[in-house]
Amino acid sequence: MPYVLGIHVGATATSAAIARRDGGRWGAATPLPLSSTGHTVPTVLCRVQDGSFVAGEQASRQELTHHEWVVRGFTRQVGDEAPLLVGSEFISAQALVAAVVEWVADTVAHQLGHPAEHITLAHSATWGPFRVHLVRQALAQLGLRDVTLVPEPVAVALDYASKQQVAEQDAVAVANIGGTGFDATVLRRRAPGFEVVGSTLDTDHPSGQDLDDEVFSHLLGEFDEQLDGLDAADPGHRAALAALRGDCTRAKEALSYHPGSTVRIELPGLRTDFAVSRARYEQLAQPHLERVPELLLQAVQSAAVAPEDLTALVLAGGTARTPLLKRLVAERLERTPQVDSAPELVAARGAAASAVSVLSGVNERPESVAETSVLVRVEGPGALDVIDGEPEREAPPRPPVQVEPMYLEPPDEDRQRMFKILKLTAAALLIIGGLVLTIVQTVGGTSAPSSPIQTQQR
Structure with missing residues (x-):
């Protein structure tokens, strides 16, 4: 049965979800186990003798005995000039991310018997267009050219919208407590997806x-x-x-x-x-979780959205299921946060929902634009709404601007005629002068030999 694959490569854990197509309809995205012990695997790679990589628990088991061939924590180093030393070879962080995606795609294809029709990768909210471009290049080098990239908050919001009604223009706040950091983003519903409002708040703590x-x-x-x-x-x-x-x-x-x-x-x-x-x-x-409501409130304020105007407040990441965290957020923002039963898997499910959207032809924008829908949007009087780099609505009319034409003096025909005559006269004088000079030199040259003869006659 045809399927699409959503992959979330987090800083410490990687997960996957698929959506199957039955006839002309796509089913809901469901997580797919990547190991015998659970749905997620550690975001760890180990280089083997043939130059390929193994990932997850198999790579983690090699860390104690062959630690020089094992690498982790590379997602935050994508785009850095300095590569990472893996064994005896330097490898860029984006190449390592691509290796994880390849490993997941191969693992899922082995389980289901055939490769996915399309893959969507949910990546860190802090990646900009440059990092996305580098990862796309690294994927292409592995033969994975048909891959859509979406920011993690967008994937989380897409997963939430697949279960709850989110109307056009509704604002949703997404807070992710990942393995190595925290980020918060406010998004606005722009069917068929979401756009980022304001800027993402990112910090290393809490985690x-x-x-x-x-x-x-x-x-x-x-x-x-x-x-x-x-x-x-x-x-x-x-x-x-x-x-x-x-x-x-x-x-x-x-x-x-x-x-x-x-x-x-x-x-x-x-x-x-x-x-x-x-x-x-x-x-x-x-002491760590008390910071989450304050950071989330800062992200909401940066988007010029009041907490009471949010349609939903979604917590993602494994730590989100902590009862204390939900209480702290509810008390500070005066609204109950939405937490999935498996908050560590929502980004992968949202990535799979994005892949369905791509294949369904809902999003007909160019791929290079559709995959980088994280442009900062500034709201204010007269601001132009921009979605994925394209104007969504017409900007307010600008005041009329009157430009005075520059005055150019009309050409004077008599003056131009006189100037031409002067140029021709000067040229004729130069020619005549050259002829006279040539004749004088010639005459002088023929009379010069007679001087000695005249001297002898004297």
């Missing part, structure tokens, strides 16, 4: 990793004396600590659903279970 670090540090603090003997240079000790931190991340995620969770500690000389309550976790997380 999912900040909360992981809090739980991990809390656990290490409880067993500080028992852990003093660990050697960071020992590969076995490093592997045990990495596994423990992963368990802390899973416990943090479980606390979004349950009042408590347990972390299994298996370290040299220490084997036990450590219980973490939601109340304790919220105490650790609150």
